[in-house]
Amino acid sequence: MNPRLLPLAVTVLIFVVAYAVCYAQFPAMLSTRVIGNLLTDNAFLGIAAVGMTFVIISGGIDLSVGSVIAFTGVFITVMLRDTSLHPLAVFAILLGLTTLFGAAMGMIIHVLRMPPFIVTLAGMFLARGLAYILSVDSVPITHPFYEWLQSLYWLLPGKGRLTLIGGLMLLVFAFGILLAHRTRFGANVFALGGGVQTARLMGVPVARTTVAIYALSGFLAGLSGIVFSLYTSAGYSLAAVGVELDAIAAVVIGGTLLTGGSGFVAGTLIGVLIMGLIQTYIIFDGTLSSWWTKIVIGALLLVFIMLQKGLLSLADRRRSLRASGNT
């Protein structure tokens, strides 16, 4: 196997083993219901994490996604409440806005040469602040179109559901995988992660790519916000606090390096599922107090990362030993 794919393989392996462990303890964990839930419940996180993967591969970070999701929900509800626009038109306007928002952050990062961490931190304050200004109340969405969208699901045998938003997440991942690994844009993203200076010398259109990456992340955060609003059929300015950290964790567990330049969109999907699995396991267990929940989540995160590191270095050693056997 190509050694570049090793981190991905290791992540998949860990996920499968972890699922098996959970199944051994709670047989109900293998039901289609739980699998359907994993996809539906993590749909918004997954979609946001795809954008985050691109940003991180390019060597940046986007802390604004959680706030953008909240802003999206509030924006949609307010628009649906105060105007007579069709939800699809609202979606279009909204995605335009969040894409522009991301692009603007990308511009600032590139033109002013400011660290992404800080620019997107300001973006995080701004997006949530705007959500507050639009409405501090949580507002329900009651639009027939929304109800129709929510009623779309494919019933799996065993009462599990593959919902519209779960399916949408899988689609976004498929799109992300192609975009990252099979387009020139994707190669440019990896190139930026390898070093902006060098990428520039090699003729990568740095400005265009940087802006496009953050615009993509903004777009996907907006899409994730739409999914979130479908998930909860409401808009709430305090929603999705800290989703950016979950997304970062998922991306990293998925085998993408935070330093940029190397990673897999497919790995991020596994990372999201692993995070979902941890949560499901804790809920199935149901005996942990509030504080033990936090400690266990932290500990499991550590275990996954350590396992990954351990397996990778083991594989590395094996490979170099094999190489020496040949010579």
Added chain:
Amino acid sequence: MTNNPTLLAAVGLSKTFPGTRALDGVDFDLRAGEVHALLGENGAGKSTLIKCLTGAYRRDGGDILLEGASIDPRDTQEAQRLGIGTVYQEVNLLPNLTVADNLLLGRQPRRLGLVSRRETNRIAREMLSRYGLTIDVARSLDSYSVAIQQIVAIARAVSLSGKVLILDEPTASLDRDEVRMLFDVVRSLRAQGLGIVFISHFLDQVFDISDRITVLRNGRLVGVRDAATLDRTQLINMMLGRELSEETRDRGRGGFDYAQRARIAYVGTGRAGVIAPFDLSIHRGEVVGMAGLLGSGRTETAELMFAAAPRDGGSVNKDGKPLKLASPRDAIAAGFGFSPEDRKTSGIIGDMSVRENIVLALQARQGWMRPVRLSRQREMADDYIRRLDIRTPDAEKPIGQLSGGNQQKALLARWLATNPEFLILDEPTRGIDVGAHAEIIRMIENLCESGMSLLVISSELDELVTYSHRVVVVRDRVHVAELIGEEITTDSIVAAIAKPSPAPETSA
């Protein structure tokens, strides 16, 4: 050929960095179908000139003409579009991408809008085969040595150069065979009517390949000559603005009582898959040279010896006593020093001043509690800047902004400042101009006379022959031969390197 039309021309080019006038009204012209060498001391402005020509830097003044039309490349992409392919001095490729992606970035073949991996890899393999390289192009670039990366960079630039190819010290990390192959490619491009700019400090190579020579000194044009009308001494005078005193002394070779206890002795040092276990001892005042082809395992040997990479078993003795050698810190505590081959990633601390870079190793050895006084640091830095002729406006300039050769000298100063007993130099003269080259060789000789032991890795066999008391030859990750004293000649080293090994030879 001299009547060929001018392809690329610079008129009155100027570029100023804070504190440095890197280019001062330089004229340069490149004709179609010629190889034009650009020469000068370290820091003369060669790299800056080509960076201005290719849009990597914005020039302060002057004009650039391509085929008579004024151009103004704002970035390297634009230069590439205009048919100018460039290899910059520091390997400027992306270590995290695959070799194939590096070669074809921005031009990957597509099918149905998607990049075709198979096609990309095929084209990449084809591009490299011209240079005799058959490697797995789907692996990331950083799994290959600097030399291979250099070849990849050249292959990329060649494929981008519709009209002009610019090579900034492309041969610094290549061995003879690779250089020969590169020159074959360059000659065939020349025959196709391309203009080629060639920067190098290897004067033999310059005379071998170039048609005309432009010399810069301190950012100014010194002159343009036909290579055929110029001899070596004249050229050096043009570059340095003075005579080079090339004293050839007899170093009293041998003179070593090899029966006497060695200063440092490695026994059974090695690492599975990296380098076969070897024994190596170094005596007081001895210079051991290390020769071998690309990827033969010289750098790995050095890293194991300095404990910069883990080794499997084996023991090290110093003055007959066993030495604990688990990390570079142990090595430094034992009086070792190591100037690595890849100065950009393993050598310089780019954003720190020349002064801080020079005192770093000394300071690290003394520990953080005993800071080297600022006045002492300045003294030391100024002293080395003078002694090694490091071209910098002052000691406070960030080392990353120095020219390549001057960075190399500052790194040497870092180790000299610790006054080591045993110094390992991996390609110490890479990218260093003739004047400094002679200077460094003289210094190596002086150092060993004063009792320092040296291990010097170099691809320049002439150089090894000049100063080595003993030469170790490495082939296919095994130490295969040791030449002592009078046995050391260029021919004997080449013979040892080339001797077919019992196992079937790999194609590289």
Added chain:
Amino acid sequence: SQTIGFSQIGSESGWRAAETTLTKQEAEKRGIDLKFSDAQQKQENQIKALRSFIAQGVDAILVAPVVATGWDAVLKEAKEAEIPVVLLDRMVDSDKDLYLTAVGSDLVHEGSVAGKWLVDTVAGKDCAVVELQGTTGSSPAIDRKKGFEQAIAGAANIKIIRSQTGDFTRAKGKEVMESFLKAENGGKNICALYAHNDDMAVGAIQAIKEAGLKPGTDILVVSIDAVPDIFQAMAAGEANATVELTPNMAGPAFDALKAYMDNGTVPPKFIQTESKLYTQKDDPAKEYEARKGLGY
């Protein structure tokens, strides 16, 4: 034995910790196997928890919703799976058919109890009030503000002059109060403080003391929740009134569930707990002792 899933918002305050403790105690008393899940303030986690409970096939679900909206889909799912859901301490906007009952207090009412107390206490004198709001956007912050404003709407003598969020925490309560004091002439302009929870009030009381004023006398202090520490402050004369929000919501909830499951008694849709007003006259020291051990 029955298995009941309980999705708690989090553990952001002492009050909520007490609610969790009491719920666990009540479940144990009745021999119920309680599956507890902490959502760490996130609605998405609560929805996940509910869906996991459904997948697990629990007998009933208790949920303390972090926010009123956004529950329709998951409640429908529970209904389809025929699992009764009881809401604790906060309401939802969904169709009433989707849950069995809700146990809780009326947040707006709490605010108005506090407001009414102030109206009665100042008795027509001019009174400038500063308000420490809860976390911006949270439903207690919105409703307690609304209720208080309704109650003082008729009293022209009472005016809210400054209102800022203290995030329901002591530290922020103290910091914001400090700035109120600075901005209002060292606190001399301020007649009363209304805090959306006791924790902020406790922080603010310290700020008032450090500014050299007497809380409870120079500045009246009224807040909501009735956690032990505010009774201590009342006993010391530093706080004036608090409105109780009982943390024992689970008791009535379990009772209603039992009645429903045993013989199909459908409970009323809203089981309101009392929003009792406590003042310095109500023997705060005794109240403090009574509440100390409940895990507040």
Added chain:
Amino acid sequence: MNGTLARFGRRIAPQLVTLAVVVAMIGIVFPGFFDISIANGRLYGSPIDILNRGAPVALLAIGMTLVIATGGIDLSVGAVMAICGAIAATLIVDGYSLPATLALSLGAGLLCGLWNGLLVAVLGIQPIVATLILMVAGRGIAQLVTEGMIRTFSHHGFASLGSGNLLWLPTPVVIWVCAGILATLVVRRTALGMLIEAVGINRRASMLAGVNARLLIVTVYMVSGLCAAMAGLIVTADIRGADANNAGLFLELDAILAVVVGGTSLLGGHFSLIASLIGAMIIQAINTGILVAGFPPEFNLVIKACIVLAILVLQSPALQGAAMLFSRTKGQP
């Protein structure tokens, strides 16, 4: 020596100017801002409040600056504050003496830092992720200590760490100023600062030059843990209670912001503790300014975002470069 001083002045000038502008802006929206009086044996007034309320972020910024200088980041400081506060409150309630309480809780901070440092330097986990683990788990640990309640105490000596006075100033101010001076001296009078910067710029090259990068990185995270512990003690002492849920919540972001506003690059390398401390005061001035200005709370975040963005844009390397170019062309004959 004079050159060094001038360079230092130039280094912190943007931060000083920014602080002055922010303070002046507050003065405009709230005219009473500059009134300072002496009451209860200490200075009293909004500027003092800024110094006082800024103490936790200032302390965090000291550790954070060093961590960032090595190319790392410490997201766990907020959680560590909560842990140490919880431990301190619990110990003091259990009747431990003040010195023992302080020593044990500061020790806990060091331990947290050690943990982070080991994950980063020895196991090679990326700093954001390594410290994210303690950020998530740490608050749980703090709650474990307090069992989810606000653990209140009435120990006067301990409380005075948060609300007492020293030298006419609130104690927290004295603490962070002293800590800042001490840290600056240690870092700049020894070779520590230079070695940290070297590791931050090029870890491999520094290691090959004999710098003990591992030890240095572990130490730096331990310092950050210690600073977080001090901040946690101050916050706990201030409200006379340990609030495991809310102590230090989101403060890591403010601390990072302070460091960046202070002009230290998140990529590591050159740093200035003094500039970070001024940065912390800028952040606090914004926060306090928003509070005294009397806007509705819905606007807090947007205002903060806009001011922060404006500051960063003005301090951005690109604009600085442009300004330098401008002044140079102007200076030419």
